[in-house]
Each structure stands twice: as structure tokens, then as C-alpha cells.
Amino acid sequence: EPEVTQTPSHQVTQMGQEVILRCVPISNHLYFYWYRQILGQKVEFLVSFYNNEISEKSEIFDDQFSVERPDGSNFTLKIRSTKLEDSAMYFCASSDPSGGTDTQYFGPGTRLTVL
Amino acid sequence: DAKTTQPNSMESNEEEPVHLPCNHSTISGTDYIHWYRQLPSQGPEYVIHGLTSNVNNRMASLAIAEDRKSSTLILHRATLRDAAVYYCILRPHSGYALNFGKGTSLLVTP
Numbered sequence: 001e002p003e004v005t006q007t008p009s010h011q012v013t014q015m016g017q018e019v020i021l022r023c024v025p026i027s028n029h030l031y032f033y034w035y036r037q038i039l040g041q042k043v044e045f046l047v048s049f050y051n052n053e054i055s056e057k058s059e060i061f062d063d064q065f066s067v068e069r070p071d072g073s074n075f076t077l078k079i080r081s082t083k084l085e086d087s088a089m090y091f092c093a094s095s096d097p098s099g100g101t102d103t104q105y106f107g108p109g110t111r112l113t114v115l
Numbered sequence: 116d117a118k119t120t121q122p123n124s125m126e127s128n129e130e131e132p133v134h135l136p137c138n139h140s141t142i143s144g145t146d147y148i149h150w151y152r153q154l155p156s157q158g159p160e161y162v163i164h165g166l167t168s169n170v171n172n173r174m175a176s177l178a179i180a181e182d183r184k185s186s187t188l189i190l191h192r193a194t195l196r197d198a199a200v201y202y203c204i205l206r207p208h209s210g211y212a213l214n215f216g217k218g219t220s221l222l223v224t225p
Contacts, residue, residue: 004158
């Protein structure tokens with residue numbers, strides 16, 4: 001069964017450093033998402049991406065964040081200058097509304113630790 | 116966004132049915148009712164969704180009240196693997212973000 005993959009599984013970085021989290025969505029999907037979950041808290045939406053542009057973003061997704069689909073398979077989330085409060089699990093998801101259900105399929109997540 | 120209300124936690128015995136309730140009194144006519152779950156240390160996983168009629172799939176059943184102001188996710192025979200946080204989410208259209216609440220933490224005991 002197709003699945004969303006994410007790399008790395010765990011990223012440790014120093015405050016102020018740039019990080020890039022990578023995702024490979026399911027190949028025929030058209031919508032791509034990033035969510036995050038701070039330890040012990042709820043899953044929070046960051047951004048959705050469709051047709052090579054951001055279609056929706058939350059208040060969390062400020063100028064420190066950016067997303068890109070650099071080729072036909074990868075979808076990346078960049079945090080320009082990490083803060084301690086960026087420590088969280090980051091989940092990528094993808095969906096294909098054309099099938100009618102528009103189920104979002106989530107990856108296993110990347111645990112980001114900012115020191 | 117229309118909001119949902121779920122109990123913080125529920126407990127079930129293994130191999131018994133589980134009924135997870137969700138209230139959504141401010142649901143609009145175009146909102147779909149989605150259920151996702153999150154197993155420990157994993158990403159969320161789709162369970163089921165519906166609009167007006169009851170729905171069944173291999174994982175669960177979804178019973179939707181006639182006035183659509185509440186719904187119930189039914190796990191017909193809970194297993195230990197079903198221990199997870201279950202989220203009831205209203206979603207107006209395709210391609211929109213999922214607005215996760217705190218969900219219901221389901222504990223399944225042998």
C-alpha cells in the first residue's frame with residue numbers, strides 16, 4: 001500500500017540554525033500538508049500546498065517557515081532560524097480529492113529537537 | 116470553524132464494542148464528519164467519514180444523528196491495537212486542513 005515517508009526520523013539542531021524536513025507524498029496525490037504536534041499537545045495545522053503554491057496556512061506558519069516542492073516527488077518544510085519552541089513532531093500528509101473521499105494520509109513524522 | 120466536543124477518555128475491554136461519541140451542534144450543511152485516530156508515537160490515521168447516512172468500512176462504523184448534531188464512531192470488537200486518541204473533525208471541502216481537537220483517548224484492557 002502506498003505511504004507517505006519522512007526523513008529524517010529525528011533531527012537535533014541548535015537554536016538559530018536552519019532545518020529542512022523532507023517528505024515524499026503518495027505519488028498521485030495533489031494536496032500536501034504539514035502539521036506539527038508539540039509533546040503532549042494536539043496536532044496543529046501549519047500549511048497546505050496545491051498546484052505549486054500555498055493554498056492555506058495557519059498563524060503558526062510565519063516568515064520563518066517555507067515549503068517547497070523542488071521536484072516531482074519531494075515536499076519540504078524549511079525553518080530558517082529555529083527556536084526552542086519549534087521542538088515538536090512534524091507530520092507531512094497528502095491527499096487526492098478526485099477520488100471523492102479526500103482522505104489525508106500522514107507520514108510517521110520527524111521529531112525536531114532544538115537545543 | 117464548527118467545533119466538536121468529545122469525552123477526554125474512555126475505557127473498553129478487549130473484544131467488546133466501543134461507542135465513541137462526538138457532539139457538533141453547530142455543524143453546517145456542507146460539513147463532512149471525519150474521524151481520525153493517532154496510535155502512540157505515530158501520525159494520525161484516517162478511520163471513516165460521512166455526511167448524512169451511516170457508513171461502514173473495514174475499520175469501523177459511523178452513526179450520524181438525523182439532525183447531524185452528533186455522531187458516534189463504533190468499533191465493533193476493540194483490540195489492544197485500537198488503543199489510540201480518536202479525533203472527530205468537521206471538514207467543509209476537499210483539500211482543506213484538518214482541525215484536530217484534543218480527541219478521546221481510548222484505553223483497551225485485556
